[in-house]
Amino acid sequence: MRIRVRRLGGIAGNIALAAEVDTAELPSPDAERLEDALGGLPWGARAPEPPHPDAFRYEIDLPDHPERGTAVLGEAEMERRLDALRAHLQRNGVVEPGRRPR
Amino acid sequence: MAERNALRCILPPGLLDRLARSDEEAVRRSALDALRLDSRFRIARAESASRTGGRTTAPVTFARVGGSPHRTIYDQDRGTSQTLGRVVRAEGQPATDDVAATEAYDGLGYTYDYYWITFQRDSIDGQGQTLHGGVHFGENYPNAFWDGHAMFFGDGDGQVLTRTTAGIDVIGHELTHGVTQYEANLVYSGQSGALNESVSDVFGIQVKQRALGQDVTTSDWLIGADIVGPALQPALRSMKDPGHANPHDDQPADMDGYVDGGDVHTNSGIPNHAFYVLATTLGGHAWDAAGPIWYATLRDARLTPTATFQEFARLSVRNAIMVYGATSTEADAVRASWEAVKVPL
Numbered sequence: 001m002r003i004r005v006r007r008l009g010g011i012a013g014n015i016a017l018a019a020e021v022d023t024a025e026l027p028s029p030d031a032e033r034l035e036d037a038l039g040g041l042p043w044g045a046r047a048p049e050p051p052h053p054d055a056f057r058y059e060i061d062l063p064d065h066p067e068r069g070t071a072v073l074g075e076a077e078m079e080r081r082l083d084a085l086r087a088h089l090q091r092n093g094v095v096e097p098g099r100r101p102r
Numbered sequence: 103m104a105e106r107n108a109l110r111c112i113l114p115p116g117l118l119d120r121l122a123r124s125d126e127e128a129v130r131r132s133a134l135d136a137l138r139l140d141s142r143f144r145i146a147r148a149e150s151a152s153r154t155g156g157r158t159t160a161p162v163t164f165a166r167v168g169g170s171p172h173r174t175i176y177d178q179d180r181g182t183s184q185t186l187g188r189v190v191r192a193e194g195q196p197a198t199d200d201v202a203a204t205e206a207y208d209g210l211g212y213t214y215d216y217y218w219i220t221f222q223r224d225s226i227d228g229q230g231q232t233l234h235g236g237v238h239f240g241e242n243y244p245n246a247f248w249d250g251h252a253m254f255f256g257d258g259d260g261q262v263l264t265r266t267t268a269g270i271d272v273i274g275h276e277l278t279h280g281v282t283q284y285e286a287n288l289v290y291s292g293q294s295g296a297l298n299e300s301v302s303d304v305f306g307i308q309v310k311q312r313a314l315g316q317d318v319t320t321s322d323w324l325i326g327a328d329i330v331g332p333a334l335q336p337a338l339r340s341m342k343d344p345g346h347a348n349p350h351d352d353q354p355a356d357m358d359g360y361v362d363g364g365d366v367h368t369n370s371g372i373p374n375h376a377f378y379v380l381a382t383t384l385g386g387h388a389w390d391a392a393g394p395i396w397y398a399t400l401r402d403a404r405l406t407p408t409a410t411f412q413e414f415a416r417l418s419v420r421n422a423i424m425v426y427g428a429t430s431t432e433a434d435a436v437r438a439s440w441e442a443v444k445v446p447l
Binding site for chain 2: 008009012013051052053095
């Protein structure tokens, strides 16, 4: 299963760091743990209120299951539920191309 | 020897009333003095409450106190807990060999000094609050933030951000989120959220300008120039030229580029640029007139937590008029600054 994660916010603002992971390429215990955690995410729900200014937020999508929508997690929730994915993003993420206003 | 009044302490008013009718003249005089003092406090508190429209306010301070920061720096040891870690430097102690701790200590001091010298504001809450700074937050954590009680600094990932303590403007920005929390308490979404962000950039850049002795012409008006990694060179944001601070910068410079539902860091480019126009029009140091007008607006009891750009703009004009007069250069410059970013007054 492919999982796409983006990190936005922080003092850098609207800069998105993005990464994708395929659980088929992970050791099976790690893949199972990650897929289990996905089941409980707030798919399609409103983004949570930021706990403080300049907090990060994480957007998670499943490219092969677009019908599930996006799950948005705050930093503490991301660390609690999907720390392996957060660490993968921090190690392998790339900054998405900018979107100039005009 | 100074005269002492034994009754100037915490006593119920009923007891003071009875003592004020005492047969003993000394007791009667002391009780009347204490009642007069008590009355002054109560009137001042009521006046303060009426000025702020009932918003929660800090206690009234009668004596001029402050002028010296109280800083404590902690080592978070790469953890992500917001419980403050091991104390590595308290106020007045010498610097250690930890560069981040030294920069955090100095940056908190620059911010305190800016607010004290410019506005006689004694720390974030105006009441001498200790400034707590936790360095080495998280593992290569590319962020810095104020959590409502303390400021936390990441060491950066080397790609997006580097050591965040290196940014004097960043420290000023984050601590100003604390000032806003104690003043207008602008809600962190929509236009009020963009104002919250902008106010932090506006005072953050002034903290840096003052620390480096820059005037409006020698400042680069860049936010985060000292903490960006290779991906975001040369800076996070530009108040002079919003949208062009780095290849990913999406800030609009005026209302024509306003992004409906946009991130608070996106639309903050509009009030950021208004302040830049005002400060550079007036010249000199940004904190001579432009900064005080913005500060008075932030503290104005009529500025609601859900304020729009237009509401903030109108209040900034009123505050400029109140201090400098309706036909003053300053009031005209404030009007022109909002016209420049196409916020209707």
